[in-house]
Amino acid sequence: MRILSVDDSAATRHFIKKAIDVLGFEFLEAGDGKQGLQILQRENGKVDLILLDRHMPEMDGMEMLEALKANEKYKDIPVTMVTVELERDEIHKAIDRGAKNYLIKPFSQENLIGKIMESLDISL
Amino acid sequence: MITIDEFRLIRDYVEKHCGIHLSDDKTYLVETRLTTMMFEQGCNTFGDLYNRAVLDKTHTLRDKIIEAITTNETFWFRDIHPFSILTELVLKQYADEIAAGKRNKIRFWCCACSTGQEPYSIAMTFLEFIRHYPRLKPENIEILATDISSTVLFLGKLGRYDNLAITRGLGEEYRDRYFVQNNKIWTISDEVKKMVRFQKLNLQESFNHLGKQDIIFCRNILIYFSLEFKQDILKRIAALLRPGGYLFLGASESIIMYTQEYEMQRHAMGLYYQVK
Known part of the structure; x- marks a missing residue:
């Protein structure tokens, strides 16, 4: 499995990488939506899940989500939108626009892994 | 902030479905562990979250609440x-x-x-x-x-x-x-x-x-x-x-x-x- 974390916080990406390492999945990272799309292009769309931060400079999470859903090659990659509390409208908007799941900061490693399992339809 | 009535509703719900009894000093634990879920579910209060869980016939939300409440502190060879x-x-x-x-x-x-x-x-x-x-x-x-x-x-x-x-x-x-x-x-x-x-x-x-x-x-x-x-x-x-x-x-x-x-x-x- 290959998971792309798109987040402008290096600390959050580092935290996510540690959880991904425990799962034994491959970790890709980008600091904003533009970089995220570049990585997808470079990897020829071969990513199983995108953990996408809502708020980022350059291209934010919602813009990248829209770009993904408008692209035939990327539209089926599941997206988990990462937001902060008190952004319920944003969560609903992301789901309406095609995000499969959402994760609210701050999150624990178990919380994150639970969401990854849900997003990838992994069961025991 | 969770109210005492909401805490009691959730306490009884958790106890009913997994047997875990939350004493009154666990109010903070319930609040911190369920706040994210409350927002995720689009609920305004813990009472709303409780109502949604009760109405959810798939039991998905119930299982999520139980999972969030149960603690997972663990060690190798604990207590030896x-x-x-x-x-x-x-x-x-x-x-x-x-x-x-x-x-x-x-x-x-x-x-x-x-x-x-x-x-x-x-x-x-x-x-x-x-x-x-x-x-x-x-x-x-x-x-x-x-x-x-x-x-x-x-x-x-x-x-x-x-x-x-x-x-x-x-x-x-x-x-x-x-x-x-x-x-x-x-x-x-x-x-x-x-x-x-x-x-x-x-x-x-x-x-x-x-x-x-x-x-x-x-x-x-x-x-x-x-x-x-x-x-x-x-x-x-x-x-x-x-x-x-x-x-x-x-x-x-x-x-x-x-x-x-x-x-x-x-x-x-x-x-x-x-x-x-």
Whole structure:
């Protein structure tokens, strides 16, 4: 499995990488939506899940989500939108626009892994 | 901020569905663990979250609430004494019975296994034991590891631990013997992994289908249960144990005031219980 974390916080990406390492999945990272799309292009769309931060400079999470859903090659990659509390409208908007799941900061490693399992339809 | 009425609603709901009793000092725990979920679900209050869970016929939200509330603090060889008792007493007894042809298997059940540290510690204890008792084979033991949380079971089944998790209670000798290191991740060896079977189980539901067990680890979990549920579960565990079977609890737990079905025993610095 290959998971792309798109987040402008290096600390959050580092935290996510540690959880991904425990799962034994491959970790890709980008600091904003533009970089995220570049990585997808470079990897020829071969990513199983995108953990996408809502708020980022350059291209934010919602813009990248829209770009993904408008692209035939990327539209089926599941997206988990990462937001902060008190952004319920944003969560609903992301789901309406095609995000499969959402994760609210701050999150624990178990919380994150639970969401990854849900997003990838992994069961025991 | 959770209100006292909301806390009571959720407390009773959690107790009804998984038996875990939350005392009033757990208000903060409920609030911190369910706040994210409340927002995720688009709820304005904890009361709304409760109502949504009650109305959810798929029980998905109920399971999420239970998963968020249950704690998953776990260590390798936690409290050490149960593992010394296994080596010095219990495994020796069963090994003699196997050698005498009185039995073929030793059946363990870890009833709240979290991310696998406890069942894997039992498996390593057994492997160490048979180094000095070569007539026994890994096939002579069955370790069933259950938990209510799918996430922790998934992690346990993977058997991969980071640098922090690997250090909590595990000595270097065992680490180097039973784990394979790859960068910052330590993976439990196949030899140990294949001895443990993980399965989802809510202790509130019947567990008769698991079949008779010789040794049950029910450690650091009874503390979360109400008096009635403690009594109920201890009764059902007693019925599942073979005559003379062993029950191990957490270091700070005692059951003598809840049940008459076990005999408390002492070995060196540790305690264990045997079904009468």
